[in-house]
Amino acid sequence: MRARSSLFTIFGEFVHPRGDIVWVGTIITWMNALGFSEPAVRAAVSRSTRTGWLEVQKIGRKSYYALTPEVRWRVHRAVGRLYQPLDSQWDNNWHILTYSIPESAREARDQFRKELLILGFGALQPGVWISPNNLCQEALQLAKIYQLEQFVDAFSGTRFGSRSAQELVQSTWDITDLNARYSSFLEHFITLPKISTPEDAFKAYVHMLHEYRKFLFIDPDLPRVLQPSTWHSRDAALLFRQHRATLEPSVSEFVNTTFEAL
Secondary structure: OOOOHHHHHHHHHHHHOOOEEEEHHHHHHHHHHHOOOOOHHHHHHHHHHHHOOOOEEOOOOOOEEEEEEHHHHHHHHHHHHHHHOOOOOOOOEEEEEEEOOOOOOHHHHHHHHHHHHHHHHHHOOOOEEOOOOHHHHHHHHHHHHHHOOEEEEEEEEEOOOOOHHHHHHHHHOOOOHHHHHHHHHHHHHHHOOOOOOOHHHHHHHHHHHHHHHHHHHHOOOOOOOHHHOOOOOHHHHHHHHHHHHHHHHHHHHHHHHHHOOO
């Protein structure tokens, strides 16, 4: 776990639901529990502020931090995917995003592509992204955040072609690699470590959450009818939710007793 990525794991899980702003001392306490030194935490917070991911508000000698509005929208979306219902139904429609973004906006275009992966889109071909889920409005909102909306179009409709829908999925997303990653997650987290204190529970939960949320960057959230016959995404989701329920009382005790906001 890296300091900066762990920082956003705890912001999304513990700060966002509690009002989006937190004292830096709370951040340091939480990150210390995860094994990060205070200088490493302050450096990660400082870098995140400079890059526009966090914003600071000073009250007296205390500094409070919150996600910027743009990042808050992404975190809200990511958290929604973590805890959404399993086994969604499919209406047989495909949702298509197309763009032609000039080289002058290359940096924004590259970030936009990464965010499309988090939404659950896959690249069918250069400039053409697809999803079996109706995510077009979210994608257009994302394009607006990056000031790319004039280059982006979105469509929904029925697909015609000789390949099956499952074959299209296999060629758009690396399902084999994703399934192997889910298997590895299941093997690693099948049992919880020994928990003696609320801080132990916090550490164990954040470590599991940090690894599980990586799937948001690569999992297209396939409806059940499009899933391969052997698919470990659901198994991993159930294990994650089971362990979360087990750890939640102790984690909440640790978080609530250390949390300080405005």
